[in-house]
Amino acid sequence: MAQIAGVNTVQLQQLIESVSQGTVITNPATLDNYRWDRANDPSAGTPLAVVRAASAHDVQATLRFANVHDIPVVPRGAGSGLSGGSSAVEGGIVLSLENMREIDVDPLTRTAVVQPGALNTEVKAAAAEHGLWYPPDPSSFEFCSIGGNIATNAGGLCCVKYGVTADYVLGLRVVLADGKEITLGGPRLKDVAGLNLTQLFVGSEGTLGVITEVTLRLVPAQRPPTTLVATFATLDDATSSVLAIASTMRPSMLEFMDRPTINAVEDATGMGLDREAAAMLIVQSDEPAEYAAHEIAEIDALCQRHNASEVFATSDPEEAEAIIVARRMAIPAVERHGTLLLEDVGVPLPRLGDLVRGIEGIAKQQNVTIAVIAHAGDGNTHPLLVFDPTDDEQKQRAHDAYGDVMDLAVQLGGTITGEHGVGRLKRPWLVDSIGDDALELNYQVKKAFDPKNILNPGAIYDPAVLQEK
Amino acid sequence: MAQIAGVNTVQLQQLIESVSQGTVITNPATLDNYRWDRANDPSAGTPLAVVRAASAHDVQATLRFANVHDIPVVPRGAGSGLSGGSSAVEGGIVLSLENMREIDVDPLTRTAVVQPGALNTEVKAAAAEHGLWYPPDPSSFEFCSIGGNIATNAGGLCCVKYGVTADYVLGLRVVLADGKEITLGGPRLKDVAGLNLTQLFVGSEGTLGVITEVTLRLVPAQRPPTTLVATFATLDDATSSVLAIASTMRPSMLEFMDRPTINAVEDATGMGLDREAAAMLIVQSDEPAEYAAHEIAEIDALCQRHNASEVFATSDPEEAEAIIVARRMAIPAVERHGTLLLEDVGVPLPRLGDLVRGIEGIAKQQNVTIAVIAHAGDGNTHPLLVFDPTDDEQKQRAHDAYGDVMDLAVQLGGTITGEHGVGRLKRPWLVDSIGDDALELNYQVKKAFDPKNILNPGAIYDPAVLQEK
Numbered sequence: 018m019a020q021i022a023g024v025n026t027v028q029l030q031q032l033i034e035s036v037s038q039g040t041v042i043t044n045p046a047t048l049d050n051y052r053w054d055r056a057n058d059p060s061a062g063t064p065l066a067v068v069r070a071a072s073a074h075d076v077q078a079t080l081r082f083a084n085v086h087d088i089p090v091v092p093r094g095a096g097s098g099l100s101g102g103s104s105a106v107e108g109g110i111v112l113s114l115e116n117m118r119e120i121d122v123d124p125l126t127r128t129a130v131v132q133p134g135a136l137n138t139e140v141k142a143a144a145a146e147h148g149l150w151y152p153p154d155p156s157s158f159e160f161c162s163i164g165g166n167i168a169t170n171a172g173g174l175c176c177v178k179y180g181v182t183a184d185y186v187l188g189l190r191v192v193l194a195d196g197k198e199i200t201l202g203g204p205r206l207k208d209v210a211g212l213n214l215t216q217l218f219v220g221s222e223g224t225l226g227v228i229t230e231v232t233l234r235l236v237p238a239q240r241p242p243t244t245l246v247a248t249f250a251t252l253d254d255a256t257s258s259v260l261a262i263a264s265t266m267r268p269s270m271l272e273f274m275d276r277p278t279i280n281a282v283e284d285a286t287g288m289g290l291d292r293e294a295a296a297m298l299i300v301q302s303d304e305p306a307e308y309a310a311h312e313i314a315e316i317d318a319l320c321q322r323h324n325a326s327e328v329f330a331t332s333d334p335e336e337a338e339a340i341i342v343a344r345r346m347a348i349p350a351v352e353r354h355g356t357l358l359l360e361d362v363g364v365p366l367p368r369l370g371d372l373v374r375g376i377e378g379i380a381k382q383q384n385v386t387i388a389v390i391a392h393a394g395d396g397n398t399h400p401l402l403v404f405d406p407t408d409d410e411q412k413q414r415a416h417d418a419y420g421d422v423m424d425l426a427v428q429l430g431g432t433i434t435g436e437h438g439v440g441r442l443k444r445p446w447l448v449d450s451i452g453d454d455a456l457e458l459n460y461q462v463k464k465a466f467d468p469k470n471i472l473n474p475g476a477i478y479d480p481a482v483l484q485e486k
Numbered sequence: 487m488a489q490i491a492g493v494n495t496v497q498l499q500q501l502i503e504s505v506s507q508g509t510v511i512t513n514p515a516t517l518d519n520y521r522w523d524r525a526n527d528p529s530a531g532t533p534l535a536v537v538r539a540a541s542a543h544d545v546q547a548t549l550r551f552a553n554v555h556d557i558p559v560v561p562r563g564a565g566s567g568l569s570g571g572s573s574a575v576e577g578g579i580v581l582s583l584e585n586m587r588e589i590d591v592d593p594l595t596r597t598a599v600v601q602p603g604a605l606n607t608e609v610k611a612a613a614a615e616h617g618l619w620y621p622p623d624p625s626s627f628e629f630c631s632i633g634g635n636i637a638t639n640a641g642g643l644c645c646v647k648y649g650v651t652a653d654y655v656l657g658l659r660v661v662l663a664d665g666k667e668i669t670l671g672g673p674r675l676k677d678v679a680g681l682n683l684t685q686l687f688v689g690s691e692g693t694l695g696v697i698t699e700v701t702l703r704l705v706p707a708q709r710p711p712t713t714l715v716a717t718f719a720t721l722d723d724a725t726s727s728v729l730a731i732a733s734t735m736r737p738s739m740l741e742f743m744d745r746p747t748i749n750a751v752e753d754a755t756g757m758g759l760d761r762e763a764a765a766m767l768i769v770q771s772d773e774p775a776e777y778a779a780h781e782i783a784e785i786d787a788l789c790q791r792h793n794a795s796e797v798f799a800t801s802d803p804e805e806a807e808a809i810i811v812a813r814r815m816a817i818p819a820v821e822r823h824g825t826l827l828l829e830d831v832g833v834p835l836p837r838l839g840d841l842v843r844g845i846e847g848i849a850k851q852q853n854v855t856i857a858v859i860a861h862a863g864d865g866n867t868h869p870l871l872v873f874d875p876t877d878d879e880q881k882q883r884a885h886d887a888y889g890d891v892m893d894l895a896v897q898l899g900g901t902i903t904g905e906h907g908v909g910r911l912k913r914p915w916l917v918d919s920i921g922d923d924a925l926e927l928n929y930q931v932k933k934a935f936d937p938k939n940i941l942n943p944g945a946i947y948d949p950a951v952l953q954e955k
Contacts, residue, residue: 124733125729125733125835125836126733126834126835126836127732127733148734169678170678170682172676176675176676177675180653181676183682183685184649184653193927197923199921199923199924199927200921200923200924201920201924203834203899204834204899205832205833205834205864205865205900205901205904206645206646206832206864206865206866207641207645207650207832207861207864207865207866207901207904207905208832208901208903208904209638209639209689209901209903209904209905209906209907209908210901210902210903210908210912210916210919210920211908211916211919211920211924211925211928211946212686212689212690212694212928212931212932212946213639213652213685213686213688213689213690214686214924214927214928214931216652216682216685216686216688217681217682217683217685217686217931219682219685220678220681220682221681221682225681236736237734237735237736260594263596264593264594264595264596265617265706266706267705267706304774305773305774305776305777307774307776307777308774308776308777363674363675363676363677364674365595365672365673365674366594366595367594367595392676395674395675395676396674396675396676397675397676430672430673431674432674432676432677432678432679433679434677434678434679435674435676435677435678436676436678437678438678439678439679439680443679447679447680450679450680451670451679451680452668452669454666454668454669455668455669455670455680455683456680458662458668458683458935459680459681459683461934461935462681462683462686462931462934463681464934465930465931465933465934466927466930477680477681
């Protein structure tokens with residue numbers, strides 16, 4: 018009997034018959050589209066099959082099948098992950114949630130019940146129809162899924178005031194490794210009955226279960242913001258301004274771009290940015306108009322006090338949009354200069370200056386371009402490492418720098434990942450970030466939930482180490 | 487050799503020698519003070535000893551000793567719990583954190599590193615010295631500890647806008663069942679390295695480990711609020727107003743009192759409340775002054791539209807304080823009429839009316855007084871069951887009603903506990919609240935963290951059931 022990676026064709030037929038018609042894909046050309054997320058993990062395997070689940074029932078059937086046959090299952094949303102959390106495992110099943118995307122907004126409870134494949138932007142739009150707002154806004158919000166956002170506890174630009182994905186997750190339905198679907202939490206703003214397993218699943222990167230439904234908290238629509246942009250001749254002045262702003266007020270956005278980023282954006286747009294500036298800050302206040310004007314005036318004064326070379330503020334939506342475009346263009350603009358390795362290291366705010374200067378040092382030492390953008394207000398930076406993919410030696414230096422940046426963040430009391438997740442790419446650094454004892458507890462929880470390690474094996478944890486536990 | 491509940495005096499001497507001098511208490515009169523929290527659990531046992539830890543080292547030594555000798559350890563903060571989470575276990579150790587109360591505020595990162603015994607009010611005061619604010623405000627904030635707040639994920643009045651304790655916990659140091667102290671999270675606003683074990687400990691009621699230090703997020707000081715009070719001739723008008731307000735704006739307080747509560751407060755204060763009103767709402771907005779006036783005017787109009795019999799709004803701090811006093815007096819005022827059983831059931835907001843009316847029905851059916859106050863804006867109610875402790879038959883009816891109220895909340899899609907915890911008193915209803923499957927996962931996590939069940943045995947989980955797992 019024909020064998021595909023440990024499962025014979027008769028067995029595979031069982032899977033096909035147990036899920037909705039047309040959801041199992043084994044055609045090699047299509048499988049190839051499901052091997053990588055945006056991290057382009059070079060060690061990604063080729064899956065045995067992709068199941069594009071149409072319902073929670075399909076997810077259950079897939080996990081029951083995988084559990085019986087000990088087959089790895091890699092859950093996948095929109096494939097926009099940046100740490101290799103959805104790299105396919107050789108001979109495993111990729112369980113895609115992309116077709117489960119219903120959204121049901123309840124304006125009375127200000128909640129939305131959402132399937133995992135719905136895009137972040139679709140949830141925002143559905144909320145907006147009722148005058149409501151789903152705040153978390155990863156830069157990829159137009160093409161990332163809510164399921165993936167929950168799996169990585171995704172952040173974004175407004176988190177400095179409005180918190181991260183976890184702060185909006187009230188309840189989940191989750192399919193466990195054995196195929197059982199359970200309900201955790203729900204549309205209740207306060208609930209302390211039993212352990213908070215809902216929050217344990219948030220950020221668990223598909224290693225504990227597969228999310229089939231989420232109940233999200235919505236808030237009233239955001240007020241139109243007032244926007245300020247400031248440029249600085251030195252990095253220190255910029256990061257000192259960030260600290261002065263963030264420790265005394267609550268802007269709704271506090272973003273940072275360094276000189277390489279400013280220049281890449283200017284190359285791409287010719288919008289007239291100051292190529293000589295060491296750094297640029299973009300700040301917003303969404304307080305009621307008069308108070309926002311007051312807050313922005315204070316921020317203006319703070320930036321001036323920290324030697325800003327230029328400060329410009331506006332409450333005109335079109336002028337503001339032109340400024341925000343600069344920030345939004347940053348990643349694609351830098352990407353024109355080569356292939357990117359995206360970091361998301363974070364530090365306690367007073368160490369932001371040390372981190373940014375240290376990254377500059379690493380770029381020099383490894384002789385690679387590193388452009389830094391940052392959700393500066395929460396100390397969360399995105400060093401973008403640029404390399405020529407055809408130059409193996411340069412590629413190696415970029416990968417070395419990738420590790421150096423994480424080492425630096427840990428040394429400064431920070432984290433290796435603020436909002437992208439550990440995935441497979443950052444796994445070797447996890448122990449340095451959280452320590453042996455916390456990692457040991459992680460293993461114990463993982464073993465309790467998924468004793469056979471069939472759920473996203475290789476993500477977060479080394480399968481060989483788990484096996485020994 | 488003399489034996490005290492399975493441990494002989496030589497062994498107890500080992501414990502005494504392993505912790506700071508004078509921290510172990512075995513004197514029966516003093517032990518008696520550590521048998522109960524505010525739930526006055528009739529099944530509380532008599533402990534072998536109380537350890538009043540002076541340091542994390544004492545906590546570690548106590549757990550090492552308990553682990554070797556299989557002795558139950560009940561962690562205890564200020565003893566203000568309302569669900570029997572700190573009832574002493576017969577022959578066990580009560581591990582009191584009341585003397586570990588250091589507070590260290592860092593205004594730059596807007597965080598505070600706090601020991602578990604510090605009172606909530608002390609944390610608020612320390613933050614205020616730097617112009618900062620620690621929002622969570624359980625009604626007991628003047629005499630409850632931060633450790634207990636974290637153990638129960640305590641809520642309060644401002645949570646309707648500012649979230650619960652969990653939203654302010656960035657990091658923890660925790661001593662595990664075997665005496666190992668670990669660090670989880672820290673002063674980073676975004677961190678997704680590994681599972682979110684920090685949040686798993688929040689609300690775990692001392693069943694997974696003992697908190698020895700917490701890193702709390704602080705926010706800028708609250709603006710002075712504008713206050714509105716409205717009375718209604720019918721319960722339906724009051725709960726409809728709550729729904730109308732909460733689904734369209736974000737007041738910083740939205741409290742409810744029913745007729746029995748209003749009358750108890752009027753009995754106690756003679757402040758001139760309307761004894762005929764079916765319910766009273768107290769609402770605050772802490773937006774910038776002009777906008778708050780606008781928001782309060784909208785709330786005023788909403789209440790009028792829902793047939794409020796009287797509405798009064800003020801931005802005068804003294805007038806506001808007089809109104810808030812009515813709310814703050816509610817529990818002590820009702821308590822003058824007998825012994826209390828305090829509930830904290832919650833429902834999705836559209837079911838608030840059904841819950842309050844249903845509780846009225848239960849009070850009639852069981853022939854007991856139930857006064858209802860509520861953090862109405864998050865659907866979290868506090869039915870106060872009043873009984874004469876010398877009347878066994880009445881006491882029994884009150885206990886029956888206590889269960890009926892939880893059954894009703896579950897039936898309405900709610901929770902048996904919004905902010906007090908399951909403890910020992912609510913344990914029999916946990917399975918109905920979260921379901922068999924979620925409870926099973928709870929058991930698995932508990933077993934992974936505390937295989938011998940020495941950590942607060944009897945709280946949340948039935949020890950006999952855990953034993954079989």
